[in-house]
Amino acid sequence: AGDSFKIEADVHGKPIPTIQWFKGAQELTTAARLEIKSTNFSTCLSVKEAVRVDGGQYILLLKNVGGEKSVSVNVKVLDRPGPPEGPVLVTGVTAEKCTLAWKPPQQDG
Numbered sequence: 269a270g271d272s273f274k275i276e277a278d279v280h281g282k283p284i285p286t287i288q289w290f291k292g293a294q295e296l297t298t299a300a301r302l303e304i305k306s307t308n309f310s311t312c313l314s315v316k317e318a319v320r321v322d323g324g325q326y327i328l329l330l331k332n333v334g335g336e337k338s339v340s341v342n343v344k345v346l347d348r349p350g351p352p353e354g355p356v357l358v359t360g361v362t363a364e365k366c367t368l369a370w371k372p373p374q375q376d377g
Contacts, residue, residue: 269318269319269320269345269346269347269348270317270318270319271317271318272314272315272316272317272318273314273315273318273322273343273345274312274313274314274315275312275313275326275328275341275343276310276311276312277310277311277312277328277339278309278310279306279307279308279309279310279311279330280309281330281332281334282332282334283332283333283334284308284332285330285331285332285336285337286330286331286332287306287311287328287329287330288328288329288330288331289304289311289313289326289327289328289329290326290327290329291324291325291326291327292324292325296313296326301315301316301317301318301322302314302315302316303316311328313326313328318345319345319347320345320347320375321345322343322345323343323344323345324342324343325340325341325342325343326340326341326342326343327339327340327341328340328341347375349373349375349376350373350374350375350376351373352370352371352372352373353370353371353372353373353374354370354371355370356368356369356370357369357370
């Protein structure tokens with residue numbers, strides 16, 4: 269998390285295809301941390317200061333009168349793990365020690 273990532277692709281087709289980027293079913297457009305640059309022959313999707321929610325499946329869709337082609341890229345953004353899930357279980361209590369146990373975090377990093 270906090271780093272940037274880019275997905276770059278060369279684009280070929282006659283006639284020149286239209287270029288669309290999707291994350292899941294939602295079409296993407298340039299926004300605060302997301303930039304899409306496309307020419308007739310290439311495209312680049314850039315995400316700055318990525319956070320965990322920026323991970324997922326990105327889809328590049330090219331279309332022209334001859335048909336369409338899509339390519340998907342899975343992005344995983346790693347971050348610090350979330351807090352452990354409770355409840356905390358205390359066992360083996362003695363005058364000098366005890367054992368603590370809990371469930372792993374939902375977000376494992």
